[in-house]
Amino acid sequence: MKIRGEWVEFPVSLSGESLHLNEFLQKEIGASKANISEWRNTHSIKVNEEVISNQNPLVTNGDSVLLHVFREEEDEIVPEYRELAILFEDEHLIVLNKPEGMSTHPNKAQETGTLANALASHYQVSGQNSKVRQIHRLDKDTSGAIVFAKHALAQTLLDKALQDDQIKRTYVAVAEGRLHRKKGTIKEPIGRDRHHAVRRRVSESGQPAVTHYQVLQYLREQRLSIVKLQLETGRTHQIRVHLSSVGNPIAGDELYGGNPEIFSRQALHAAKVFIKHPLTGEALNIRAPFPEEFNRFMKYVDEEEI
Known part of the structure; x- marks a missing residue:
């Protein structure tokens, strides 16, 4: 190539x-x-x-x-300048470290203030004729690594890799309480909560959802667990729902029972993503630095374990 x-x-x-x-x-x-x-x-x-x-x-x-993959393309995303934390970039894809409190993409025409708007501006300023093509998403209050394709072929190849579980996403959460097992898998299906417009719940009629977890450290005095998690599926709020369902909601995640006094938002960070480059085949193991608020917890963990 x-x-x-x-x-x-x-x-x-x-x-x-x-x-x-x-x-x-x-x-x-x-x-x-x-x-x-x-x-x-x-x-x-x-x-x-x-x-x-x-x-x-x-x-x-x-x-x-x-x-002709690098053709000029029109995009409905409104470019809006703001500084980006770029973890990896080449002609085919870009991986960003999304800050907490920012939506991944607009939900309506002409909306601004999202990561997609900032990326559209980056493309514009750097002279790249690319549409914003996200491969997966992160909740507004979840920080960390997120992958975008730069052209249609890269998107097709990355979408298939995600579907085939060849893109490995590793998250770190601060969960309340002590998990019953240090390592395990939660396989409960997830569906909508008919009593709440946004919330999801474990439901027999929901979509299959698989979350693998490992407790990296239990903080006895604070009654908190630092947990590494990997997804096989990508359901909305999957980690948040699964941890809450076993009695260990994410600290700060009020929607699913977390205590907002421990953390200012849900204590969930997409810490690492592994990708086999869709065009070159190179193995990319990309880490996203933790936000400042995580530092008081991460000092108890060897980051090489993540």
Whole structure:
């Protein structure tokens, strides 16, 4: 894979003799049918420098397939400058450390004040023709690492990696009380709470949800547990609901029974994300520094355990 201006070149290297172009794009690169349709409609595919529109030619070893992935795109997100904490960035993706108290994205047209607005401004100022494409989200009062794709192919590949549990997200929470086991898995399904517009709850009719946890430290005098958590699924409020369901709500999480006097908001931080780079295959193990308010708890933990 090689970047050539606004195009990305993929040399054809097959174990067999040849593949039709569509099959090559899907099997060898990981593109979706929607990607291919969009590229064809916008004359964004070349084979050996020749633009391909309706044809589906055979490609073979030694051929070159080029995709116009860095095209200028319109975005409905309003750019709004604010300083970003960038943990990783290249031409294909960006990972940010989201501050607490900021929504990930707007919920209505022309809304500002979100991380997406700040990222749109970053793209604009740095001359990048990218839409804001979030791969997952964090609650407004959860801080930490969050991944965005910079073009449609990267989004397709990262979405599939997330779906296949190949993007590993590690969280740290300060939970009230002492968990019954030092290490375990919570597998309770999560659904809406019909008595509350925002809150979720454990429900037999809910969506499957799996949270793995490990207690890093129990603070006996404060009756608090510092817990490392990893998600197999990404349900709304999943960690918050699961910890509350076992009697250990997150400190500061009033919605699920947490004490606001311990922490000014829910004490939950997305501390690390592991990604296999969608284009280069490089293993990226990205850490997000903890906010200041976490420091009084993190001094009890060896961060290498996270």
